[in-house]
Amino acid sequence: MANSVSGDSVVDRVVRVIEAFPEGADALQLSELAERAGLPLSTAHRLVRQLAGHGLLELGAGGHVRLGLRFWELVNRNSPTLALRQAAMPFMEDIQQVLKQNVNLGVLEGWEVLFVERLSRPGSVVNRARVAGRMPLHISSAGMALMAYQPRGLQADYLEQFDDPEGKVTADVVRHRLAEAVQLGYAQLAGVVDPETWGIAVPVLDAKKRAVAALGVVVPLAEVRLQALVPALQTAARGIGRQLGDVRGFRSTESV
């Protein structure tokens, strides 16, 4: 394996090129890509040309570089989210039709929630949960629903390292919210991300009653009717969990 002076391998540098692309659909100038990847321009250029030769990147006019459709295809045709998304989509559509609001599905990744699917409608309220976007657990109802149904050891680790960069929330407040979510069976956060919206999420549980995903909605504060929302979400989440139980190769059932 060829290592550069700095000791990183070709694989490391390829990963840095891929990681350099920001959230959104923007292409990067080659020089910008090299800078974001922390690579000399000549190295970045060589890697980009090689990856473009396989269709993993696309080199446009004017030196623009973007991730290639072939790359998207390779990582989506066999993806850890495929089984989860396929199980969840019909239920998410049901929820969306009944509630006429944004519905999202998130999984735990480190101390963040990673949103793997989202359905939104024109005219529905703002929902910052983008597909393949992340949010800190403590400002997302989906994040709270996920963490509330994790093993105690993991929760303890989370709370121990917890530090709100905005200084608004303490670990004790988060601990209280997690306990409340377990007691109620759902997590709720009113006006945290956007002052006009309420996030409500329920866990999708596996056979060990661990949350493998969270199903959430974001609704305008004025329209919240928990009596209607929560049973609908819980019913859908149970349906998704049952569906997943039948799926061979689903992540949570194999990764123990």
Added chain:
Amino acid sequence: MANSVSGDSVVDRVVRVIEAFPEGADALQLSELAERAGLPLSTAHRLVRQLAGHGLLELGAGGHVRLGLRFWELVNRNSPTLALRQAAMPFMEDIQQVLKQNVNLGVLEGWEVLFVERLSRPGSVVNRARVAGRMPLHISSAGMALMAYQPRGLQADYLEQFDDPEGKVTADVVRHRLAEAVQLGYAQLAGVVDPETWGIAVPVLDAKKRAVAALGVVVPLAEVRLQALVPALQTAARGIGRQLGDVRGFRSTESV
């Protein structure tokens, strides 16, 4: 760049590892992965460990390897399909609600249609168009809608190389279908993929009247009412096209 005896570079070998994962959610045994990638076991093992160190692959118990959630995230948070999917989703949901059938969205990749999004409902008819799945153009109404609205040169290249492996369709038949699709404004294929279904698709056109995508439905033969289906699809496709026109960074508007 370190090249192996066979002359391929580390980048080539990394790409072969990624390409080795088949369609579906299945993990691979390390030995199977090495074989599919055409790499010595020791090389495959080293690459897998390096990629797993970055979260791009996940090494499970028993030597199972799968694509990592981090990989999915990186390629989906900045993806050539993001703008298209975001523009299309609300319209696809409208179509799905009105027709209660599978709706899919495909783009042209080589001489195949690559499906970038799909909505299906429990109880809806079989639809082989998987997300990130491909189909030959000539057996898919979405494929025909895409090719019908391409520049003449590209169409000529396609027809020249055309060869139906099943020997059922000739280039002349395909040429006729393409002309018909342009005349009608939509492509239709009855009972080609499944004997019980009818595929109908319309192009999503850019400012140059080139198809950047195709929006299609798959409905049971007995339920087809073209008078209702086609205008609904065409209206939705125009909406998607208009939406895309406003999106900076959309593929088709930059890649010329």
